[in-house]
Amino acid sequence: MTLTTGLGAGLAAHGVGGSTDLPIPFIYAMVGASWALTISFAVLALAWKEPRFQGSWGAGEPDRRRPWLAVVGMLLTAWVLVALYAGPADPSNGGLQAFYIFVWVGLVPLALVAGHVWRDLSPWRTLTGRGIWTYPERLGYWPAVAGLFAFVWLELASPDPGDVVSVRVWVGVYVAAMLLGGVAFGPRWFDRADPFDVYSAIVARMSPIARGGRLSRNPLRGLTTVPVAPGLVALLAVLLGSTAYDSFSASPFWQGRSLSSLEHTLTLLAFCIVVAVLFVGAAMATGGVTPEQRRAMPGLLAHSLVPIVVGYIFAHYLTYLVEKGQTAFFALLDPLGRGWTPLGDPGVSYVLSEHTSTLAALKVTFVVAGHVLAVIAAHDRALVLLPKAHRLSGQLAMLLLMVAYTFTGLYLLFSV
Amino acid sequence: MKTAAALLAAALLLSACGGSSDDGASADPTAASAPTSVEPTSSEPSSAEPSETSGTVVGIVIAGGKVVPQGKRVEAKVGADITLTIRSDVDEEIHVHSDPEHTYEVAAGETVTETFTVDTPGQVAVEAHELGVTIVQLVVRP
Numbered sequence: 246m247t248l249t250t251g252l253g254a255g256l257a258a259h260g261v262g263g264s265t266d267l268p269i270p271f272i273y274a275m276v277g278a279s280w281a282l283t284i285s286f287a288v289l290a291l292a293w294k295e296p297r298f299q300g301s302w303g304a305g306e307p308d309r310r311r312p313w314l315a316v317v318g319m320l321l322t323a324w325v326l327v328a329l330y331a332g333p334a335d336p337s338n339g340g341l342q343a344f345y346i347f348v349w350v351g352l353v354p355l356a357l358v359a360g361h362v363w364r365d366l367s368p369w370r371t372l373t374g375r376g377i378w379t380y381p382e383r384l385g386y387w388p389a390v391a392g393l394f395a396f397v398w399l400e401l402a403s404p405d406p407g408d409v410v411s412v413r414v415w416v417g418v419y420v421a422a423m424l425l426g427g428v429a430f431g432p433r434w435f436d437r438a439d440p441f442d443v444y445s446a447i448v449a450r451m452s453p454i455a456r457g458g459r460l461s462r463n464p465l466r467g468l469t470t471v472p473v474a475p476g477l478v479a480l481l482a483v484l485l486g487s488t489a490y491d492s493f494s495a496s497p498f499w500q501g502r503s504l505s506s507l508e509h510t511l512t513l514l515a516f517c518i519v520v521a522v523l524f525v526g527a528a529m530a531t532g533g534v535t536p537e538q539r540r541a542m543p544g545l546l547a548h549s550l551v552p553i554v555v556g557y558i559f560a561h562y563l564t565y566l567v568e569k570g571q572t573a574f575f576a577l578l579d580p581l582g583r584g585w586t587p588l589g590d591p592g593v594s595y596v597l598s599e600h601t602s603t604l605a606a607l608k609v610t611f612v613v614a615g616h617v618l619a620v621i622a623a624h625d626r627a628l629v630l631l632p633k634a635h636r637l638s639g640q641l642a643m644l645l646l647m648v649a650y651t652f653t654g655l656y657l658l659f660s661v
Numbered sequence: 662m663k664t665a666a667a668l669l670a671a672a673l674l675l676s677a678c679g680g681s682s683d684d685g686a687s688a689d690p691t692a693a694s695a696p697t698s699v700e701p702t703s704s705e706p707s708s709a710e711p712s713e714t715s716g717t718v719v720g721i722v723i724a725g726g727k728v729v730p731q732g733k734r735v736e737a738k739v740g741a742d743i744t745l746t747i748r749s750d751v752d753e754e755i756h757v758h759s760d761p762e763h764t765y766e767v768a769a770g771e772t773v774t775e776t777f778t779v780d781t782p783g784q785v786a787v788e789a790h791e792l793g794v795t796i797v798q799l800v801v802r803p
Contacts, residue, residue, distance in 0.1 A: 262758050264784060264785045264786075265784045495798070497733060500731065500732030500794075500798070501732035501733070503792075568760075
């Protein structure tokens with residue numbers, strides 16, 4: 246064993262070893278927070294009074310999957326699975342790195358830039374048919390929520406996220422669940438139960454590209470077409486809460502304690518629940534609606550959380566994707582750990598980490614941009630949902646909550 | 662009126678934010694001073710100050726299943742020497758999560774001194790692998 250072999254231990258960041266970002270300077274966090282606050286209240290007080298971005302909620306029949314992308318998806322999946330299961334059983338395993346970096350983090354920019362191509366790529370969709378039974382719609386997104394929580398648990402709270410065997414077991418269970426569910430319920434299973442497919446589908450609503458690249462649209466209009474189903478708020482809460490927990494768990498306060506995996510798991514769960522409960526409470530905090538309308542409110546406003554999630558994911562994982570992604574790419578070129586270097590000696594460029602001020606500015610920009618889009622989306626939907634007399638007061642709780650989410654995000658970037 | 666209310670809310674929230682950042686700053690010294698039952702050997706334990714000449718020195722003691730320090734932030738400079746002095750009463754494996762990573766074996770009863778540099782700005786966790794504990798986070802600045 247050489248000294249440079251990274252042994253991913255329980256505390257290695259996100260299951261892949263290596264260094265993490267410096268805290269952003271205090272002044273950057275303050276400037277970001279001031280912008281977020283100012284723009285929020287400007288939107289509430291000065292912006293338009295009639296809804297402007299409401300797309301058609303039905304959104305029509307989905308496209309046919311593009312066969313060439315299905316082929317690409319099969320090949321890439323096979324490559325990653327061979328690397329994961331036949332490659333070395335240490336953290337240099339290319340399949341492990343690809344899973345944590347390209348599948349989990351790479352999914353977000355892919356969906357944002359190219360739309361929901363995950364649906365075309367998904368090998369599980371390719372391998373399963375039309376289904377035997379109808380998917381029980383009352384389950385909504387809850388199977389995907391369970392899958393996403395299982396993933397963030399593996400990444401952040403399990404005893405050893407960098408352990409190849411743990412990842413092999415996780416991926417094995419995931420593949421089995423996808424194939425069985427796909428055979429049983431057909432494509433609907435992936436629209437509602439595949440954690441990665443659902444995540445990509447929701448982020449893709451913010452993409453300017455729709456319908457296989459044949460249509461460009463305003464991301465804010467696209468956002469309003471996120472399909473509302475049971476579990477949508479929980480899904481977004483898992484994404485946002487887990488990323489916040491990830492930052493928090495790197496703080497000296499938390500690292501100074503020796504805690505069991507169960508305590509980590511419960512804390513992770515608590516973060517997600519707090520995010521969800523606050524959102525549900527803020528969405529319902531308006532006058533002039535019937536009890537049924539009030540209960541529907543969180544789901545109908547949930548799409549406005551998507552930009553906050555995306556902005557924070559970008560801020561949190563940017564260097565991870567760009568820099569650790571290079572290592573993962575080279576590891577994938579050597580799937581069996583035989584020392585293959587088809588593109589020559591792998592050298593990683595740390596261009597982001599080396600420009601600390603630019604990186605800090607980028608991170609703050611992502612968080613604030615996500616926040617502004619979220620506030621605009623929530624405002625626009627509130628104009629549809631709220632009775633005239635409560636249009637301002639009914640939005641206030643949600644606005645304050647979004648400001649609180651953003652301040653927390655900036656505070657975590659500054660302090661950890 | 663609306664503008665005044667917005668400004669008031671803005672002031673309140675900004676002051677709230679400032680308050681929480683003070684908490685963050687004050688949490689650090691308490692974390693550092695809490696576990697002082699075991700004193701590290703020779704080199705100054707945690708008062709590691711980055712300087713061009715001497716670099717950063719971190720004294721680490723592993724005794725009775727506990728590590729001192731635990732979870733502390735230690736400032737360091739890119740390219741400057743970082744020295745870990747590790748004394749342990751059990752076999753332990755120290756991981757330095759830089760790129761590339763370093764792994765140091767410490768045998769029971771031994772004191773080991775290891776020096777390395779970090780060439781990319783970032784935070785580098787130094788971890789006791791068997792215990793699963795982060796000893797320090799090196800805050801490596803340019």
